[in-house]
Amino acid sequence: MLRDAALSALVAFGLFGPMIGLKTEVGVAAIELHTRPIAVLIAVAAVFFGRLGLLAWQSTRPVQKAAPGRMADSLAYIGRYLTPIVLVLTITMPFYAERYWIDLGILVLTYVMLGWGLNIVVGLAGLLDLGYVAFYAVGAYSYALIAQNFGLGFWSCLPLAGILAAFWGVLLGFPVLRLRGDYLAIVTLAFGEIIRVVILNWTTLTGGPNGMSGIPRPTLFGLVFNSGGGKGSFADFFGIEPSISHRVIFLFYVILGLALLTNWVSLRLRRLPLGRAWEALREDEIACRALGIDVTVTKLTAFAIGAAFAGFAGAFFATRQAFISPESFTFIESAIVLAIVVLGGLGSQLGVALAAIVMIGGGEMFRDFQEYRMLIFGGALVLVMVVRPRGFLSGRTPSVSLGAKKKIGANLMTEGHG
Amino acid sequence: MATPLLAVDRLTMRFGGLIAVDALSFQARAGEITAVIGPNGAGKTTVFNCITGFYRPSEGVLQLTHADGKGFALTAMPGHLITGRAKVARTFQNIRLFAGMTVLENLLVAQHNFLMPTVINGLLAVFGLGGHAQAEHIAIEKAKLWMHATGLTARADDPAGSLPYGDQRRLEIARAMCTDPELLCLDEPAAGLNPRESDELSDLLVRIRDGRDVAGRSSILLIEHDMGVVMRISDHVVVLDHGRKISDGTPAEIRADPKVIAAYLGEGDEDEVAA
Numbered sequence: 001m002l003r004d005a006a007l008s009a010l011v012a013f014g015l016f017g018p019m020i021g022l023k024t025e026v027g028v029a030a031i032e033l034h035t036r037p038i039a040v041l042i043a044v045a046a047v048f049f050g051r052l053g054l055l056a057w058q059s060t061r062p063v064q065k066a067a068p069g070r071m072a073d074s075l076a077y078i079g080r081y082l083t084p085i086v087l088v089l090t091i092t093m094p095f096y097a098e099r100y101w102i103d104l105g106i107l108v109l110t111y112v113m114l115g116w117g118l119n120i121v122v123g124l125a126g127l128l129d130l131g132y133v134a135f136y137a138v139g140a141y142s143y144a145l146i147a148q149n150f151g152l153g154f155w156s157c158l159p160l161a162g163i164l165a166a167f168w169g170v171l172l173g174f175p176v177l178r179l180r181g182d183y184l185a186i187v188t189l190a191f192g193e194i195i196r197v198v199i200l201n202w203t204t205l206t207g208g209p210n211g212m213s214g215i216p217r218p219t220l221f222g223l224v225f226n227s228g229g230g231k232g233s234f235a236d237f238f239g240i241e242p243s244i245s246h247r248v249i250f251l252f253y254v255i256l257g258l259a260l261l262t263n264w265v266s267l268r269l270r271r272l273p274l275g276r277a278w279e280a281l282r283e284d285e286i287a288c289r290a291l292g293i294d295v296t297v298t299k300l301t302a303f304a305i306g307a308a309f310a311g312f313a314g315a316f317f318a319t320r321q322a323f324i325s326p327e328s329f330t331f332i333e334s335a336i337v338l339a340i341v342v343l344g345g346l347g348s349q350l351g352v353a354l355a356a357i358v359m360i361g362g363g364e365m366f367r368d369f370q371e372y373r374m375l376i377f378g379g380a381l382v383l384v385m386v387v388r389p390r391g392f393l394s395g396r397t398p399s400v401s402l403g404a405k406k407k408i409g410a411n412l413m414t415e416g417h418g
Numbered sequence: 419m420a421t422p423l424l425a426v427d428r429l430t431m432r433f434g435g436l437i438a439v440d441a442l443s444f445q446a447r448a449g450e451i452t453a454v455i456g457p458n459g460a461g462k463t464t465v466f467n468c469i470t471g472f473y474r475p476s477e478g479v480l481q482l483t484h485a486d487g488k489g490f491a492l493t494a495m496p497g498h499l500i501t502g503r504a505k506v507a508r509t510f511q512n513i514r515l516f517a518g519m520t521v522l523e524n525l526l527v528a529q530h531n532f533l534m535p536t537v538i539n540g541l542l543a544v545f546g547l548g549g550h551a552q553a554e555h556i557a558i559e560k561a562k563l564w565m566h567a568t569g570l571t572a573r574a575d576d577p578a579g580s581l582p583y584g585d586q587r588r589l590e591i592a593r594a595m596c597t598d599p600e601l602l603c604l605d606e607p608a609a610g611l612n613p614r615e616s617d618e619l620s621d622l623l624v625r626i627r628d629g630r631d632v633a634g635r636s637s638i639l640l641i642e643h644d645m646g647v648v649m650r651i652s653d654h655v656v657v658l659d660h661g662r663k664i665s666d667g668t669p670a671e672i673r674a675d676p677k678v679i680a681a682y683l684g685e686g687d688e689d690e691v692a693a
């Protein structure tokens with residue numbers, strides 16, 4: 001144990017020595033080099049004792065690893081009660097919460113939806129996609145462009161945005177199908193950046209860095225939401241006082257509906273041959289081929305369906321903000337969505353929802369501590385991965401069974417390599 | 419003589435400078451168990467990988483002919499169609515199950531092409547269309563029959579990864595049989611089994627060959643090191659050494675062939691041959 005800790009400290013010294021220990025400062029004549037031995041010493045000591053503490057803590061709890069099945073069972077038990085509670089609290093939210101919280105709820109739900117969509121690709125099919133935000137962007141810009149150029153409303157554009165995103169999903173899918181693991185991750189990451197850079201530079205079409213504004217708001221069967229009321233507005237039709245919060249509440253229910261649709265479709269797909277083939281692909285691609293499954297088509301559908309939901313979410317994002325710019329679609333968004341999926345537990349719907357609430361909701365709470373947000377974010381990630389390496393709620397329930405369904409512990413599952 | 423089920427003609431597989439399979443020709447007849455034996459590294463698994471489309475052979479022809487006369491040139495087909503159309507199924511030397519999925523799920527994934535002929539069917543099923551429920555019912559019934567035949571009924575809802583080794587071997591065979599193959603290629607199915615389990619396995623393979631007490635029948639191509647199993651159940655044995663065929667005949671002929679004994683003596687495996 002001591003040796004391990006000393007080794008970690010040595011690595012830390014090698015790393016931190018030049019990074020922290022040496023500092024350049026603009027001196028009188030030229031740049032001067034300053035050494036900071038104390039800072040290095042503190043960093044190395046922190047690593048040494050941190051590692052020691054971690055090892056000591058791990059050695060005190062070997063028992064827990066022996067019973068992953070029981071742990072999975074008890075979590076499934078909690079899940080059964082937690083799901084309806086979370087759902088009821090969410091549906092009734094506009095009745096008890098203030099505007100600020102509803103706005104936050106919309107944000108969280110958007111990420112829940114993105115998480116569920118990405119979960120199809122990463123959690124079920126086991127394809128590590130680091131460029132998911134690209135499809136979110138495609139959805140948002142599709143809606144904005146179609147709405148402005150062809151004057152279509154939100155509801156007619158929504159399916160189009162999904163289809164276009166799915167189309168791009170297939171387009172990305174083709175070249176990367178042969179790649180697995182790290183290679184796939186790198187290429188999808190690049191794809192995400194390419195889409196953003198194209199949007200940024202195709203100024204004539206997308207407005208470039210200035211973004212696009214004046215994107216139409218959604219309507220309820222033709223009824224518009226505005227603060228002025230007037231003919232054909234929601235407030236006028238129902239004879240109530242016009243208020244801008246109606247629109248916020250409406251948006252809340254729209255995204256709730258979209259998120260639940262994503263959830264319903266992915267839960268349903270899991271029980272169908274297509275979803276089972278995705279999971280089989282995650283478990284063992286070679287065995288899938290040997291069973292006559294067309295791996296290419298199966299992977300492409302996972303990419304396409306995952307992308308379609310990102311496209312829907314993107315169109316919603318555009319209609320909610322009424323303004324979009326490439327800044328909203330940076331790599332960090334992909335990273336956050338992926339973190340939500342991984343933290344929640346690959347393949348777990350409730351886990352993803354909880355992770356989105358904690359990460360996005362929690363992130364907003366910590367807005368006051370701007371500088372520390374990322375630190376807390378990173379720390380929380382590391383902590384969860386140490387305590388529960390497979391995410392909050394890992395493991396899976398069989399898609400079909402003869403007798404009672406038994407929860408399968410994550411220790412038996414494969415995360416997939418491609 | 420009738421057309422053989424599988425005709426391997428001058429099959430050659432090179433890996434860089436290494437010739438793993440060297441101008442190998444043999445035939446596997448329908449309704450028989452054909453064993454492929456040979457010392458370690460003889461090229462047996464490589465032959466399987468060529469037949470099932472995992473490798474593109476450097477040279478040679480692989481012709482598969484169904485009982486109804488339909489012919490398939492396996493070397494020109496993509497891997498998944500070899501199982502889907504030409505009806506060749508296989509198991510792996512190192513077991514490849516879907517460990518995190520249950521026994522039943524493993525058997526249903528094997529019936530994927532029956533359950534979901536096209537992506538459109540797969541997507542229609544989301545909305546309960548396309549007759550999926552009916553198909554699923556049929557597929558589950560077939561899975562039940564195979565679980566029964568392989569003695570796995572009690573483990574239907576357990577994850578495949580949690581089964582004991584012998585059960586995993588049998589599950590892999592059941593899974594391959596769920597694709598309704600004409601030719602079942604088994605890569606060392608008896609490896610790691612105890613004598614009693616080996617006997618049960620031999621019995622299962624004979625039943626699959628004869629279509630007796632099981633849900634379907636198939637001819638078998640068998641790679642096996644356990645000479646007890648090979649000599650007892652095969653109708654025809656092909657012996658490989660260093661990628662070349664050194665002998666070909668009935669188990670009795672093989673046992674008496676001095677070339678075979680020499681090849682195995684070189685390996686120090688004479689006990690196995692004597693058995």
Ligand SMILES: Nc1ncnc2c1ncn2[C@@H]1O[C@H](COP(=O)(O)OP(=O)(O)OP(=O)(O)O)[C@@H](O)[C@H]1O
Nearest residue numbers: 433436438456457458459460461462463464465511
């Ligand atoms: N993909 C590959 N690349 C390079 N060489 C390979 C490859 N696959 C097999 N070989 C080589 O081909 C030769 C035959 O291997 P193969 O696996 O077919 O033997 P085998 O008869 O199945 O042996 P065993 O009884 O040990 O399973 C070996 O020398 C092996 O190293």
Ligand SMILES: [Mg+2]
Nearest residue numbers: 462463464511
């Ligand atoms: Mg082999």
